[in-house]
Amino acid sequence: MKYLALLAALLLLPGCVTLSAWERSTLMSRVMADPGNPLEHQLLDHVHAVREAATGATTAGGASCGCN
Numbered sequence: 001m002k003y004l005a006l007l008a009a010l011l012l013l014p015g016c017v018t019l020s021a022w023e024r025s026t027l028m029s030r031v032m033a034d035p036g037n038p039l040e041h042q043l044l045d046h047v048h049a050v051r052e053a054a055t056g057a058t059t060a061g062g063a064s065c066g067c068n
Helices: 002-015 021-027 038-055
Strands: none
Touching: none
């Protein structure tokens, strides 16, 4: 049992890393992001387009109220 705990600790230890500010910005870019669920992304894009259509943030929509 001790060996199993030691092996687990040794495998998880290299995962702890200190990053600099410029390295964090690289890892936070959209290219490095997990694609996740495509249906969820479509829904979030739609919600964003509906909310921001009144201000012209996206090409979708055109009504001044932002309604569908």
